[in-house]
Amino acid sequence: xxxxxxxxxxxxKRASALxxxxxxxxxxxxxxxxxxxxxxEPGRVIGGAVNFDGxxxxxxxxREMREVRGREISMIFQDPNTSLNPxxxxxxxxxxxxxxxxxxVERSDLNFAGVSWLEAVGISDAKRRISSYPHELSGGTKxxxxxxxxxxxxxxxxxxxxxxxxxxxxxxxxxxxxxxKLKAESGTSLLLITHxxxxxxxxxxxxxxxxxxxxxEQSSVRDIFxxxxxxxxxxxxxxxxxxxxxxxxxxxxSVPNLINTPPGCAFHPRCPRVMDICxxxxxxxxxxxxxxxxxxxLYAEGEKEVKV
Numbered sequence: 682x683x684x685x686x687x688x689x690x691x692x693x694k695r696a697s698a699l700x701x702x703x704x705x706x707x708x709x710x711x712x713x714x715x716x717x718x719x720x721x722e723p724g725r726v727i728g729g730a731v732n733f734d735g736x737x738x739x740x741x742x743x744r745e746m747r748e749v750r751g752r753e754i755s756m757i758f759q760d761p762n763t764s765l766n767p768x769x770x771x772x773x774x775x776x777x778x779x780x781x782x783x784x785x786v787e788r789s790d791l792n793f794a795g796v797s798w799l800e801a802v803g804i805s806d807a808k809r810r811i812s813s814y815p816h817e818l819s820g821g822t823k824x825x826x827x828x829x830x831x832x833x834x835x836x837x838x839x840x841x842x843x844x845x846x847x848x849x850x851x852x853x854x855x856x857x858x859x860x861x862k863l864k865a866e867s868g869t870s871l872l873l874i875t876h877x878x879x880x881x882x883x884x885x886x887x888x889x890x891x892x893x894x895x896x897x898e899q900s901s902v903r904d905i906f907x908x909x910x911x912x913x914x915x916x917x918x919x920x921x922x923x924x925x926x927x928x929x930x931x932x933x934x935s936v937p938n939l940i941n942t943p944p945g946c947a948f949h950p951r952c953p954r955v956m957d958i959c960x961x962x963x964x965x966x967x968x969x970x971x972x973x974x975x976x977x978x979l980y981a982e983g984e985k986e987v988k989v
Contacts, residue, residue: 683939685711685724686894690966693838698864698871700881700902702917703891706936709874710759712891713840717754718746734837752782755831756840761823765815771799771826772811775833782834798829803859821852825859832863839864842874857884878921882906890914893937893947896966900973910975912952946978954979 686708693699701709714720716731718738731738738749750756758764766774775795779786786794792811799807802825815823824844831839841860845853861884864871873884881888881902888905890898890913898911909915919930934951937943943950949959956978964976 684894685939686715689891689894689896691889691896691899693870693872694886695837695870696864696868697887698873698885700873700875700885700888701891702875702878702881702888704876704932704936706893706939707891708894709891710842711894713756713842713872713874717750717756717840718743719750751778751836752834753836754838754840755834755836757824757827757831757842757844759843759846761820761827762815764827765823767815769814770811771795771813771815771818775799775811775826775830778830778833798833799826802826802829802832802863803855804829821848821856824848824852824856828856828859828863832867832869835867836869838870838872840872840874843876844873845877845880860884878906878917890917893942894939895947895976897948897977898973898975899966904972908971910969910971910973910980911948911977912954912979913948916953946976 689708689712691699701712703709711720715726716738718726720726726739729739733749734753738746741749765771772792772795775798776791779791779794779798780788783794795811796807799810804810804822804825810818810822815826818826828844839860844860845856848856857880860871863869871884873881875881885902887901888899889896890905890911892913898905898909898914900910905914906918909918913932916930916932920932922929932951937947937950943960945958945960945962946952946964949955952959958978962978964978966974966976967980968974969980
């Protein structure tokens with residue numbers, strides 16, 4: 682049995698934003714899908730709890746969970762090409778959700794409501810776009826449609842799974858500004874999954890750094906950027922382009938195959954500060970003398986970094 686995610690724990694305050702960061706294969710998307718119970722078979726959640734608004738989502742029936750998904754928790758998936766149905770017009774797909782989540786809207790007003798939502802997410806010529814099929818729209822427009830579909834139920838929590846993947850830089854900035862604006866207007870909490878630390882700095886209040894299915898560091902955005910603790914976090918920051926930086930410093934190696942995860946700390950084969958204990962004992966998340974938590978043998982509970 683492979684544990685794609687193991688022992689992940691975090692909390693998200695109402696109307697705040699948490700970023701989950703890590704390389705591809707770190708377990709970010711699986712964490713989100715586990716929360717809303719969308720793990721496809723043969724995968725399954727074998728333990729733990731997801732406490733949301735006073736309820737444990739793991740204890741709900743599938744019927745009850747369907748009422749939570751979309752209505753209270755919405756998700757923007759990575760690729761709108763696989764999330765939008767190519768056989769139906771955009772208006773039909775919007776109308777289906779409006780009927781489900783906004784029952785006060787009359788059927789005769791569905792087209793008007795759909796156009797209003799497309800305009801709300803910045804789609805120009807919405808009256809024409811609503812009659813289009815997904816393949817007739819650009820990548821940025823399809824992503825805006827996905828954002829409209831995720832927000833029209835006015836969810837308490839929005840999960841955005843790398844919402845700007847495969848978009849050019851200008852469109853990325855527009856999409857992020859749109860999510861930030863709509864979040865501020867609705868008071869929705871945001872869980873942002875990304876590998877882009879620049880996006881995290883712009884969008885989030887707190888950050889959880891994931892590696893090989895575990896959280897290795899969690900703190901405020903300010904603390905992560907000014908006082909990173911885990912060697913992995915420090916190396917991620919060193920690989921980010923910055924003005925005046927002559928060259929990027931890549932992290933050697935790659936995320937391990939979870940079928941054969943290294944013993945002890947999974948990051949130790951790539952870590953420049955590896956110690957003997959790192960290959961023998963898995964570090965647990967612990968509070969430090971500074972803000973935040975870290976899972977690293979360089980830190981003892983409540984203490985500053987050990988100098989080795």
